[in-house]
Amino acid sequence: MTSTALMTDMYELTMVRAALHTGQAFHRTLFELFPRRLPSGRSYGVVGGTGRALEAIENFRFDDEQIDYLVGAGVADDMLAEYLASYRFTGNVTGYPEGELFFSGSPLLQVEGSFAEAVLLETLMLSIYNHDSAIASAASRMTMAAEGRPIQEFGARRTHEEAAVAAARAAWIAGFSGTSDLEAGRRWGLPVSGTAAHAFTMLYDTEEDAFRAQLEWLGADTTLLVDTYDIDAAIHKAVELTGGKLGGVRIDSGDLSTEVKHVRRLLDSLGARQTKIIVTNDLDEYQIAALRGAPVDGFGVGTSLVTGSGHPTCGFVYKMVARTLSDDPNAPMADVAKASTNKKTLGGRKFASRALDDQGVAQAEVIGINAAPRVGSNDRMLLTELVSDGTIVGAEPLQAARDRHEAARAELPLDAHRISNAEPAIPTIILDEQGHDLENVYQAGPAPQNI
Amino acid sequence: MTSTALMTDMYELTMVRAALHTGQAFHRTLFELFPRRLPSGRSYGVVGGTGRALEAIENFRFDDEQIDYLVGAGVADDMLAEYLASYRFTGNVTGYPEGELFFSGSPLLQVEGSFAEAVLLETLMLSIYNHDSAIASAASRMTMAAEGRPIQEFGARRTHEEAAVAAARAAWIAGFSGTSDLEAGRRWGLPVSGTAAHAFTMLYDTEEDAFRAQLEWLGADTTLLVDTYDIDAAIHKAVELTGGKLGGVRIDSGDLSTEVKHVRRLLDSLGARQTKIIVTNDLDEYQIAALRGAPVDGFGVGTSLVTGSGHPTCGFVYKMVARTLSDDPNAPMADVAKASTNKKTLGGRKFASRALDDQGVAQAEVIGINAAPRVGSNDRMLLTELVSDGTIVGAEPLQAARDRHEAARAELPLDAHRISNAEPAIPTIILDEQGHDLENVYQAGPAPQNI
Numbered sequence: 001m002t003s004t005a006l007m008t009d010m011y012e013l014t015m016v017r018a019a020l021h022t023g024q025a026f027h028r029t030l031f032e033l034f035p036r037r038l039p040s041g042r043s044y045g046v047v048g049g050t051g052r053a054l055e056a057i058e059n060f061r062f063d064d065e066q067i068d069y070l071v072g073a074g075v076a077d078d079m080l081a082e083y084l085a086s087y088r089f090t091g092n093v094t095g096y097p098e099g100e101l102f103f104s105g106s107p108l109l110q111v112e113g114s115f116a117e118a119v120l121l122e123t124l125m126l127s128i129y130n131h132d133s134a135i136a137s138a139a140s141r142m143t144m145a146a147e148g149r150p151i152q153e154f155g156a157r158r159t160h161e162e163a164a165v166a167a168a169r170a171a172w173i174a175g176f177s178g179t180s181d182l183e184a185g186r187r188w189g190l191p192v193s194g195t196a197a198h199a200f201t202m203l204y205d206t207e208e209d210a211f212r213a214q215l216e217w218l219g220a221d222t223t224l225l226v227d228t229y230d231i232d233a234a235i236h237k238a239v240e241l242t243g244g245k246l247g248g249v250r251i252d253s254g255d256l257s258t259e260v261k262h263v264r265r266l267l268d269s270l271g272a273r274q275t276k277i278i279v280t281n282d283l284d285e286y287q288i289a290a291l292r293g294a295p296v297d298g299f300g301v302g303t304s305l306v307t308g309s310g311h312p313t314c315g316f317v318y319k320m321v322a323r324t325l326s327d328d329p330n331a332p333m334a335d336v337a338k339a340s341t342n343k344k345t346l347g348g349r350k351f352a353s354r355a356l357d358d359q360g361v362a363q364a365e366v367i368g369i370n371a372a373p374r375v376g377s378n379d380r381m382l383l384t385e386l387v388s389d390g391t392i393v394g395a396e397p398l399q400a401a402r403d404r405h406e407a408a409r410a411e412l413p414l415d416a417h418r419i420s421n422a423e424p425a426i427p428t429i430i431l432d433e434q435g436h437d438l439e440n441v442y443q444a445g446p447a448p449q450n451i
Numbered sequence: 452m453t454s455t456a457l458m459t460d461m462y463e464l465t466m467v468r469a470a471l472h473t474g475q476a477f478h479r480t481l482f483e484l485f486p487r488r489l490p491s492g493r494s495y496g497v498v499g500g501t502g503r504a505l506e507a508i509e510n511f512r513f514d515d516e517q518i519d520y521l522v523g524a525g526v527a528d529d530m531l532a533e534y535l536a537s538y539r540f541t542g543n544v545t546g547y548p549e550g551e552l553f554f555s556g557s558p559l560l561q562v563e564g565s566f567a568e569a570v571l572l573e574t575l576m577l578s579i580y581n582h583d584s585a586i587a588s589a590a591s592r593m594t595m596a597a598e599g600r601p602i603q604e605f606g607a608r609r610t611h612e613e614a615a616v617a618a619a620r621a622a623w624i625a626g627f628s629g630t631s632d633l634e635a636g637r638r639w640g641l642p643v644s645g646t647a648a649h650a651f652t653m654l655y656d657t658e659e660d661a662f663r664a665q666l667e668w669l670g671a672d673t674t675l676l677v678d679t680y681d682i683d684a685a686i687h688k689a690v691e692l693t694g695g696k697l698g699g700v701r702i703d704s705g706d707l708s709t710e711v712k713h714v715r716r717l718l719d720s721l722g723a724r725q726t727k728i729i730v731t732n733d734l735d736e737y738q739i740a741a742l743r744g745a746p747v748d749g750f751g752v753g754t755s756l757v758t759g760s761g762h763p764t765c766g767f768v769y770k771m772v773a774r775t776l777s778d779d780p781n782a783p784m785a786d787v788a789k790a791s792t793n794k795k796t797l798g799g800r801k802f803a804s805r806a807l808d809d810q811g812v813a814q815a816e817v818i819g820i821n822a823a824p825r826v827g828s829n830d831r832m833l834l835t836e837l838v839s840d841g842t843i844v845g846a847e848p849l850q851a852a853r854d855r856h857e858a859a860r861a862e863l864p865l866d867a868h869r870i871s872n873a874e875p876a877i878p879t880i881i882l883d884e885q886g887h888d889l890e891n892v893y894q895a896g897p898a899p900q901n902i
Contacts (some may be wrong), residue, residue, distance in 0.1 A: 004612065006633040006634035006637055007607065007612040007613075007615065007616070007632070007633075007634050008607075008632075008633050008634075009605070009607055009608065009631040009632065009633070009645050010631050010632075010633055010636075010643045010644060010645030011631065011645030011646055011647055011648055012645075012648075013633070013645075014645055014646055014647060014669055015647050015648065015650070015651040015654075017668060017669070018647075018651070018664045018665050018667070018668035018669055019651070019654060019664065021664070021667070021668045022655075022664045022668075024654050024655060024664070027654065029650075029654070031650070056612075066637065069633075069636070069637040070633070073636060073637075073643060075633065075643065077668075115650075115654055119648075119650055122608070122648075122650075123607050123608050123631075124612055126608035126609070127607055127608055127609075127610065127611060127612040127615055128611075128612065130608060130609050130610070131610055131611040131612075131614070132611075154460070156458065156459075156460055156574050156578055157460065157573070157574050157577035157578055157581060157769075158577070158578075158581050158764040158766075159578065159581070159582055159611075159614070159763075159764060160578060160579075160582040160583075160610075160611060160613060160614035160617055161455070161458040161507075161575055161578040161579065161582075161613075162458075162611060162612075162613035162614065163582070163610070163611035163613065163614045164458065164578060165458070166611055180460040180461050180462065180574075181458070181459075181460065181461075182457040182458075182459050182460070182461055182464070182520075182521070182526065183457035183458050183459075185461075185520070185524060186457055186517065186520040186524075192461045192524060192526065193461060194460055194461030194462030194463075194464075194465055195462055195465055196462055196465060196466050196469075197462055197463075197466065197570075197573075198770075198771075198789045199466070199480075199482070199566075199570055199573075199770070199771040200466040200469070200470070201789075202771050202774070202787045202788075202789060203466075203470060203475050203478065203480070203566055203771070203774060204473075204475060205776070213469045213470065213472070213473045213475070214469050216469070216472070217468060217469035217472045217473075217528075218465055218468070218469055228789045229789070303764060303766070306764070307763040307764055308763075312610075312758040312759075312763045313609040313610060313754060313757070313758055315609075315754070318608075319649075319650070320649075320650040320653050320654070323653070323654060325656070336653045337653075338649045338652075338653060338679045338680070
C-alpha cells in the first residue's frame with residue numbers, strides 16, 4: 001500500500017505548522033470521531049472502515065516527493081517539513097470494532113496523541129469512516145430485508161473505482177454474499193460472482209448460440225440472462241439446452257414481482273424446479289422487502305448500495321475533546337469543547353456500553369463522560385483497543401466483523417426492522433461524571449458539516 | 452499508476468472466457484457509454500472523467516499476481532489467462548471532450564475494438580464517468596449559482612479518500628477555485644487552500660493566543676475561523692491584532708445570510724474593509740443562490756459536492772451498439788440492440804452535434820444514427836478522437852477542460868440557470884440514417900440500472 005499521508009486537508013498541515021513554532025503541537029490531545037445523530041429515517045448505523053483505517057494509519061508516512069510538493073506549494077515551511085519527514089503515529093487509538101452498530105453520539109474512534117500526530121489523521125479517518133460506514137449501514141438494511149436470501153454486490157460501475165473496492169468490503173461485513181468486483185475479491189478475499197451481460201447475447205447471431213457458448217464454457221450451473229429479447233422463449237430454450245439442469249436465470253428488467261412469479265411457474269412447468277431466479281433491476285432495501293413473498297432466490301444490488309441508499313455519507317465529525325496544558329506527556333488532560341451555534345461538542349473522554357435486558361435485547365446506548373457508565377450484568381462495553389503506542393493491535397479477519405455485525409443486529413428490538421421512516425431503535429443516554437443524564441445533547445439541530 | 456485491470460466486474464471476464472473458445476471474442480464491436488436521461492430536476496450535465504479514463508486505459512494491464520488470482524479463484528481458465536497476460540487495448544475511442552455538457556442520450560464515449568478488448572473496459576469506464584461526471588455536474592450548478600464568487604472544494608472528509616481526489620479534479624473543471632485536498636494538489640496541480648479548524652483555537656488557552664500563533668506563522672493575510680466561541684469578540688480581537696489588515700474570516704455555523712451581513716458591518720465599522728468573509732456551513736447550490744445578495748467573498752463546499760448534490764451517480768450505461776459478423780476486422784458492422792422492457796437501446800454508431808442559433812445560443816443536442824446529422828453553420832460537432840489504434844491521442848491539460856466547460860455553459864439558454872425542478876435546457880433530437888426524427892427515445896421510463 002502506498003502512502004496515505006497526502007489524502008489530507010491542507011488545514012491540518014497549516015495548523016501543525018503554526019503549532020510547531022509555538023510548542024502546542026506536542027501537547028497531548030484526545031480527538032473523537034462520532035455521529036451527532038443517525039440519518040433521518042434510520043433505526044441504526046453500522047461501523048465500517050475500522051480495518052482500512054488501521055492500515056491507513058500504518059501507511060501514513062510522508063515520502064520525499066510528497067514533502068517536496070508541500071514545500072514547493074508553500075504549504076510546509078522547513079520546520080514542518082522536518083517534522084513530517086519523521087512522522088509516525090505513536091499514540092493510542094480506541095474505538096468501536098468494525099461491524100458493531102452505532103447510534104447518535106457513539107464515540108466510534110478515539111485518537112490520543114500529540115496535537116500534531118492526532119490532527120493530521122483527521123481527514124483520512126473521516127473519509128474512511130464516513131464512506132465505509134455509509135455503505136455498511138445501507139447494506140445492513142438490505143440484508144435485513146432479504147431475510148436470509150443472498151445478495152450480491154454489483155455496484156462497482158456506479159461509483160469511483162477505488163470506492164467500489166471499499167464498498168464491496170463494507171457490504172460483505174453487513175451480510176452480503178459476495179461481489180462482482182475482482183479487485184475486492186483479490187484484495188480482501190471476498191467471494192466473487194458474475195456470468196454474462198446482455199452484450200454477450202447480442203454478440204452471437206442467435207440467443208441460442210450465446211446460451212450454448214455460455215453453457216459449454218462456464219458450465220450448466222451458470223446463470224443465464226434471459227431478458228435480452230423475449231423472456232419466455234429464452235427460458236424454454238435454456239431449459240431445453242440443459243435438460244432442465246440449468247443453474248439459474250437472471251432477470252434485469254420489467255416489474256419484478258409479477259415477472260418472477262411467472263418465471264417460477266414456467267421453470268417449474270418445464271421441470272426446472274432447481275433452477276434459481278436471480279433479480280437485479282435497480283434494487284434497494286424497499287424493493288427487496290417488497291419481494292418477500294416472491295420466488296426470488298437471490299438479489300444483485302448496485303447503485304443503491306454504493307450510494308448508501310439515500311445517505312451516501314455519514315456526517316461523522318472528528319473533534320478535540322481534551323488536551324493537556326503543557327507538553328509534559330504525563331500532565332492531566334482537561335476537557336475542551338466549542339460553543340458554535342448548533343455545533344456544540346461535549347468535552348471529555350467518552351466511555352460507551354450497550355445496555356441489554358435479561359433477554360439480551362438492546363435497551364440503550366449509554367455514553368459516560370470521563371467515567372465508564374454503570375453497567376448491568378448483561379451489558380456490553382463497546383470500546384476496544386486498536387492502536388497501542390503506535391502499534392496496531394486491533395487488526396482482525398473480516399469474518400470477525402461480519403460475525404459481530406450479525407450478532408449485534410440480532411440484539412435490536414423488533415422495531416429496528418422497520419425500514420421506512422424509522423426512529424432510532426434505542427435511545428442514546430449520556431451521563432456526566434456524576435452519572436447525571438444530559439438529555440438530548442445529540443438529538444437536535446440541523447445535519448452537521450464541519451470543514 | 453498501478454494496474455487498473457481488476458477494477459472490473461467478474462462477468463466481463465467470464466464473457467470473454469466463453470467467447471474466446473467460440474471465436475466471437477475477436478469480432479469487432481462498438482460500445483457506447485451514454486445517459487438514458489438527465490437526473491430529474493437537472494437542466495444539463497457536465498462530462499467529467501475523460502482524462503482519468505484515458506490514463507486508466509493506458510494502465511489496463513494484467514500483471515502476474517492478478518492473473519494468478521484470477522486462475523486461483525476459478526475466474527480464468529488457461530485460454531483466458533493467456534489472453535489477459537498480453538492484453539493491450541488496440542482499438543479506437545472517440546467521445547465528448549472533458550468539460551463539455553451532455554443531455555439525454557449524448558454518446559459520451561465510443562469504444563471500438565474486438566469484443567474482448569472493448570467489453571473488458573466496461574466497468575472501469577462506467578466507474579470513472581459515473582463518478583466524475585456526477586461531481587462535475589453538481590459543481591457546475593454551484594459555480595453557476597455563485598456568479599463568479601470563488602468556491603473552494605472542502606469535501607475530502609465526506610467521501611472515500613481516492614474518490615475525494617477525483618472529486619476535487621472534477622470540481623475544478625466545473626469552475627471551482629481550488630481544493631483542500633493535498634493529494635489532488637500534488638496529482639493534478641490544483642490550487643490548494645486551508646488555514647485552521649476549531650481544534651486549533653481550542654488547542655490554546657485563549658482564542659487570542661490561537662489567533663496570534665496563526666497570524667505570526669501563517670501571515671496576516673490568513674483566514675481566521677471566528678465562530679469557536681463568540682463571533683463578535685473574535686472579530687474585534689482579530690482586527691485589533693492585525694491593525695485591520697486581516698485577510699479573511701471564516702464562518703462555519705449559524706444562519707449565514709443574517710450572520711454575514713452582521714459580520715460585514717462589524718468588520719467595516721472596525722476599519723477592516725478589505726477583510727474577506729468566507730462561509731462554509733453545509734452549503735449546496737441552493738444555499739449559495741440564497742446568499743446572492745449577501746456580502747460573501749467566497750464559499751467552501753464539502754458534503755454536497757462530493758455526493759453530487761442529491762445525484763451521487765449518473766446512471767450512465769455502456770452498451771454494444773454494433774458488431775461485425777466475423778472476425779475479419781474489415782467486415783462491415785451491423786447494428787445491434789436489445790429489447791428488454793424499459794431498457795431498449797438504439798443500435799448503430801451515433802454522431803452528435805450541438806445546434807446553435809445565430810446568436811450562438813444552444814437549441815438542441817442532435818444525434819444522428821450511422822450518419823452525421825445535418826448541421827447549421829453555427830453548430831458544433833461534439834465527438835473528438837481520444838484513442839487511435841491503441842494510442843492515447845486525446846490527453847490535454849486540465850485547463851482545457853475547464854475552459855471548455857465555461858464556454859459550453861455560456862451557450863445555454865437562460866432557462867438553464869434555473870436550479871430547482873429544472874427541465875433539460877435543450878431537447879435531444881435523434882435522427883435515423885434518413886434524417887427522420889425518432890421522438891423521445893430516451894425520455895421515458897424509470898431510472899436505468901444495468902448490471
